[in-house]
Structures are given as C-alpha cells and as structure tokens.
Amino acid sequence: MRVTPFQVAGMLLALALGALAVYPLALVVVRPFFTGGRIDLTPIRETLAQPELTTLLWHTAVVVGGSGLAAMVIGSALAWVNERTDARMGLLTDVVPLVPFLLPPIAGAIGWSLLGSERSGYLNQLLRALGGPGPVDVHSWYGLIFVYTIYQVPYVFMIVSAGLRNTDAALEEQSRVSGAGPWRTLCRVSLPAVRPSLGAAALLVVWTGFGLFSIPAILAPQAGLDILSVRVVQLLSFTYPPETGVAVSLNLVVMLVVTLVWYAQTRLLRSSRTAGLGGKGARARPLRLGRWRAPVRAAVVAYLALTSVLPLGALVLVSLTGFWSGAVNWSRLNLDAVVRTLTDTATQEALINSLVLGVLCATIGVLAAAVVSVLVRRSGRRSGMLVDAAIKFPPTLSHLVVAVGFVLAFSGAPFHLGGTLWILMLAYVSLHMPQATTASDAAAGQVAPELTDASRISGAGQARTFRRITPPLMAPGLLAGWALLFVTIAGDISASAILAGTGNEVVGFRILEVFANGDYGMLGAISILLTLATSLVVLPVTWYARRRGASPLSRTHP
Structure with missing residues (x-):
C-alpha cells in the first residue's frame, strides 16, 4: 500500500512526541539501575x-480504586442526566460539575481542610452552632476518598x-419505542455506544488517581494513611541524597x-463495533423522567453545592479574613x-505565564493527538501501538520523576533551557499528551469509517479528508480534551515545583511559595483568581x- 505524505508527516510527529516522552525518562529511570556499566x-x-x-x-489501592469507581459512577450518571434526560438545567449542569476541576488540587484540598478539620473546620463549627456534634473529619479514609472522587x-x-x-x-429512542425499558436501553444501547469514552475515562481516572500528590499530602498524614505519591515525593525531595532508584522502583x-x-482500553477501541457518527440521524426527544425529574434535579443541585460551593466558599x-x-x-x-494578591508582581507574572502556557500546550497537544489517534486507529500496526504506548508512558511515573528527567535532558548543554518557559512547555506537553490522546482516541473511535471512506472515494486525499472531515466530527471530544489539558496545565504544581523558579514562575510554583509561608488569605485569593x-x-x-456537538436531542431540551 502506498504511503502518503500525510502518513509520513503524522508518523514523524508521533515519533517526535514519543522521543520527547522517552528521552528524559530514560536518563532518570535507567541511570539508577546501572553502576559501572553493569x-x-x-x-x-x-x-x-x-x-x-x-x-x-494497600492504602494506595483502596483510595485510588474506591475513588475511581465512585468517580466513574457519579460522572457517568451526571453526563447521562445532562445529555439524555429532561432533567438538564442548561449552563448549571453543563459547567458546574467542572468547578472542582478548575481549582488547583492543593487549593481544593486546603478548601476541604478548612471545611472539614475535626476541631476548627468551618463546617464543623456550623454544625455545632446548630446543635449538632460536628462529626465531619476530612482527614480520614472516607474524607480522602471523597476529595479524590470529586476531583476525578x-x-x-x-x-x-x-x-x-x-x-x-435516535437509537435509544427506537429502543424505548420497541418496548425496552430505560434500564435495558441503557445496558443494550447507551453503554455500548460510549464504550470508547468509558474506557478513556477509566484510564484518565487511574492516571490522575495515582498521580495526585497535593490532596494526599495535605489530608492523608493526619488520617494515618500512607499514599504512594507522597512516599515518592519524600524520597525525591526530603531525603538526602535523593533515593531516585527507590522512587522509580515504587513507580x-x-x-x-x-x-x-491502557491495554484493556486499546482492546476495547479495536473490538468496538459501534460507531456513533455515521449518517444523519433523526431528531430524538430526551427521556422524560416524569415524577422523578424534580428529585433528580434536586440531587444534582445538592451534589453540585456540596462539591463546588462549599470549598470555594471556604477559600x-x-x-x-x-x-x-x-x-x-x-x-x-x-x-x-485580595488587594495584596492583585498588586503582587510575582503573582501577576505567574498567572499570565500559566494561562499562556495552558493555551499553547493544550492547543499543540490536542492537534497533535488528533493526528496520532487517527493514524494509529486506521493503521492498526504494531509500530503505531508502540509509539502510542511511548506517548502514554510519562503519567505512569510521578511528575516529579519526569520533571527531574527534563532537568537532566534540557537544562544544560546543548539546549540550556533551564529556568525558561520553554522547558516548562516541553514538560507540560509530554506530561499531558497522554490525556490529549486518550480524549482523541475516544472521539476517533466514534467516527464511522464510512464518512472518511466516502471522502477518499470522492477524490480527496488523506490530508484534505483529515482537515475537512475528521476533526469536525471529533470536535466535542477534542474540545473536551483541550479544556482538560488547559485546566490541568494552568494549575500544575508537581512538575512546576522542580522546573519553575524566579525566572519562569507559574501559578503552581507561586501557590507552593505562599503555602510554605502560611499565608492562607493570599492562598485563597490566588485560588479564586485562578478559578475565575x-x-x-x-x-x-x-x-x-456543546453547540458543535449539539445533537437533535440536545436541541429539544427545555
């Protein structure tokens, strides 16, 4: 089969991304296991x-597994209610579920610590004032799993x-018209149709669960819990000399x-026979919940208030004060x-740098991910799978380990990027490229081959087909991936702790400085500004x- 210029360019891009992921990690991962060439x-x-x-x-498995399972259930339920039922409440249910995600993890953890500390938490003080015992303790098993869950x-x-x-x-509506109940329609039609998305979400939840550091660092010690990410940071930052080999081995x-x-997700994508985007579908009505509509809406509002309003209110x-x-x-x-924060030069510079890096890295990451996902999915070759695996490799290690690799690879000769925004941009793209490709994999998995085949039969080349057909159909998934990357990069703390400094300060590094100084007032103000x-x-x-991906169903919502 003839290799097209588009395929060559795409594979070169994929190889470059794979090299960017593997080269720094090889320096920090391989080196501890070789002494004197042996x-x-x-x-x-x-x-x-x-x-x-x-x-x-055991502690790590329980927290990551329990919170991951809960996040999958709650997140999928919220998505189904918002996209498939008449309980949707417009902007409220579109955006408010994302509010915990807009807060940096360290700020969210501190917000919940302010609320749920056993003695001086705002929530406990309120409960005691109302005559209750004030039993909430976020520094516990259930508290840690709860905060992990709402962040994921x-x-x-x-x-x-x-x-x-x-x-x-329309397929779901046809199922209901044919006599299938809501539960059977959900199991036989809805879930199979979004299997690529469920697999991508599960992979992201596992990645983020193992990679979270700020939340367990603040909440786990007082609960007597030992979490893997915290132990790795202790080995790298609070042990002299740093025990890099042990940290890598734990990872x-x-x-x-x-x-x-990841292997299960790739098998799921390859075996999925359900394509979501084919020919033009008929207009479908949302599922009417009847007497359950008000209770479902009340439950959604209560969840949103609990997970969004309370921690933001505490900050x-x-x-x-x-x-x-x-x-x-x-x-x-x-x-x-607030005034001190707004007039602080270091905070202003950090906020601008973080937002600029977030926009640039998210755009680069999503566009590159779209190309890689389409090529890997369409080729089905083992070489493509290996490149995809290399790109997805960095999140399996602590971000601090990856950051150390970038310091070794790019700070000195011949690149001399240490202390610049360039090293942060390279690290952010490498660290968050897996999230971009996961989102684009799920979007590409729902595009029926009949559309791209029709374009090529009509005489369009692969590059034109990709430009005119594939990304527009993948737009909802790609835009979701862009938003995901932008927020995580703008509020990154783990990699910023190693790579940022006074010459390339970002919000994550600034938050760590303020937190170390114990200035809770400024910490709350920075967190609110970043969220806004x-x-x-x-x-x-x-x-x-939503407008690009608005199906006939979504346009019929009241």
Whole structure:
C-alpha cells in the first residue's frame, strides 16, 4: 500500500512526541539501575525493604480504586442526566460539575481542610452552632476518598458527555419505542455506544488517581494513611541524597497497573463495533423522567453545592479574613488579602505565564493527538501501538520523576533551557499528551469509517479528508480534551515545583511559595483568581463544544 505524505508527516510527529516522552525518562529511570556499566538491582532490593511496603500499596489501592469507581459512577450518571434526560438545567449542569476541576488540587484540598478539620473546620463549627456534634473529619479514609472522587468526577463527566453528544440518540429512542425499558436501553444501547469514552475515562481516572500528590499530602498524614505519591515525593525531595532508584522502583507498580488499563482500553477501541457518527440521524426527544425529574434535579443541585460551593466558599472566606481560625468575625472581613494578591508582581507574572502556557500546550497537544489517534486507529500496526504506548508512558511515573528527567535532558548543554518557559512547555506537553490522546482516541473511535471512506472515494486525499472531515466530527471530544489539558496545565504544581523558579514562575510554583509561608488569605485569593481566569476560558469552549456537538436531542431540551 502506498504511503502518503500525510502518513509520513503524522508518523514523524508521533515519533517526535514519543522521543520527547522517552528521552528524559530514560536518563532518570535507567541511570539508577546501572553502576559501572553493569545492571544494579540494589534499588529494587531497597524498595522491597521499604517500611510497611504492603500497607503503602494497600492504602494506595483502596483510595485510588474506591475513588475511581465512585468517580466513574457519579460522572457517568451526571453526563447521562445532562445529555439524555429532561432533567438538564442548561449552563448549571453543563459547567458546574467542572468547578472542582478548575481549582488547583492543593487549593481544593486546603478548601476541604478548612471545611472539614475535626476541631476548627468551618463546617464543623456550623454544625455545632446548630446543635449538632460536628462529626465531619476530612482527614480520614472516607474524607480522602471523597476529595479524590470529586476531583476525578469532572474527567469522567467531560469525556462521557462528549461521547454521548457524538452518539445518535435516535437509537435509544427506537429502543424505548420497541418496548425496552430505560434500564435495558441503557445496558443494550447507551453503554455500548460510549464504550470508547468509558474506557478513556477509566484510564484518565487511574492516571490522575495515582498521580495526585497535593490532596494526599495535605489530608492523608493526619488520617494515618500512607499514599504512594507522597512516599515518592519524600524520597525525591526530603531525603538526602535523593533515593531516585527507590522512587522509580515504587513507580513500577503504577506503571504495571496503568499499562494493564491502557491495554484493556486499546482492546476495547479495536473490538468496538459501534460507531456513533455515521449518517444523519433523526431528531430524538430526551427521556422524560416524569415524577422523578424534580428529585433528580434536586440531587444534582445538592451534589453540585456540596462539591463546588462549599470549598470555594471556604477559600473566599479565608481570603476575606486573611487567616484561618474556627471562629469567624464577620465584622472584620476585608479585601486586604485580595488587594495584596492583585498588586503582587510575582503573582501577576505567574498567572499570565500559566494561562499562556495552558493555551499553547493544550492547543499543540490536542492537534497533535488528533493526528496520532487517527493514524494509529486506521493503521492498526504494531509500530503505531508502540509509539502510542511511548506517548502514554510519562503519567505512569510521578511528575516529579519526569520533571527531574527534563532537568537532566534540557537544562544544560546543548539546549540550556533551564529556568525558561520553554522547558516548562516541553514538560507540560509530554506530561499531558497522554490525556490529549486518550480524549482523541475516544472521539476517533466514534467516527464511522464510512464518512472518511466516502471522502477518499470522492477524490480527496488523506490530508484534505483529515482537515475537512475528521476533526469536525471529533470536535466535542477534542474540545473536551483541550479544556482538560488547559485546566490541568494552568494549575500544575508537581512538575512546576522542580522546573519553575524566579525566572519562569507559574501559578503552581507561586501557590507552593505562599503555602510554605502560611499565608492562607493570599492562598485563597490566588485560588479564586485562578478559578475565575480558567472559567472565563473554559466556559466559552464548553459552550462552543456543546453547540458543535449539539445533537437533535440536545436541541429539544427545555
């Protein structure tokens, strides 16, 4: 079969992305296991000798597994209610589920700590004032799993919502007209149609669950829980000399789990026989919930208030008080911390840098991911699968490990990128490219081959077919992936802690500085400003994605 210029360009792009992912990691991952040119397994033996290794793995598995399962259920349910029923409430159910995602993880964790600390948490103080015992304790098993869950639900919601918008809702209506009940329609029609999206969401949840550091670092120690990501950071940043070999060895566990989930997702994509986007579908009506409509809406509003309003309210309150204490003197609320934040030069520069990097890296990542996903899916070759695996490799390791690799690879000669925004951009693209390709894989998996085949039969080449046919059909999934990348990059903390500095400061690094100084008022103000800034970008993107992917079903919503 003749190789086209588009295929050559696409494979060169994929190889470049694979090299960007593998080269820095090879420097930091391979080096600890070689001494004097010989293989040295000492790091693995030291890892097996780590104190309470079994407890560490068990605690991590319970938290990541429990929160991941809960996030899949809640996120998919919210997406289905919003896209397929008459319980949708417009902008409220379109965007508010994403609010926890717009907060940097460290800010969200601090917000919940402000609310749910056993003694001085705002929520406990309120419950005690109302005559209750104030039993909420976020520094616990259920508290940690809860915060993990609400942070991961937006990933599932965005990907599954895009998948539902890409599927033909008329098939579900035909199932109901044929006598199938809602449950049978869900199991036999709806879920098979969005299997690529569910697989992508599961992979993202596993990635983010193992990679989260800020949340367990703040909430887990007081609960007596030992989480893998926290232990890795301790080995890299709080041990001298850094035990890089042990940290990498611990990440091999994560690598194994993520590899298994990735393999299952690729099998799911290859075996899926359901294409969501084919010919033009008929207009379909949303599922009418009848007497259940009001309770479902009430449950959705209660969930949104619990997960969005409360932590944001705690951060607003601490920014207006300037400090954290259980008792709030309402007469002394002021804007001093907000004014200090708005006039702080370092914060202004950090916010601008983060937003610019977020836009650039998200755009580069999503466009490149679309090309890679289409080529890998259409070729079906083992070489394409290997390149795809290389691109998805970085999230299997701690972001701190990856950041150390980028320091070794690009800070010195011949690149000399240390202390610049370029090294941050390269690292962000490499770290978050897997999320982009996962979102685009799911979108590409729902595009029926009949449309691209028809374009090529009509005389259009692969490049023109890709430009005119594929991305427009993948638009809802690609825009969801863009929003996902933009928010995670703009609020990144883990990689920024290693790669950022006074010459290339970003919001994540600035938040760490403020948190280390114990300035809760400024921390709350920075978090609110970042949330507002990212919302101003994500809201139009979400609106446009819904408009581009609006099915006849979505246009019939009241």
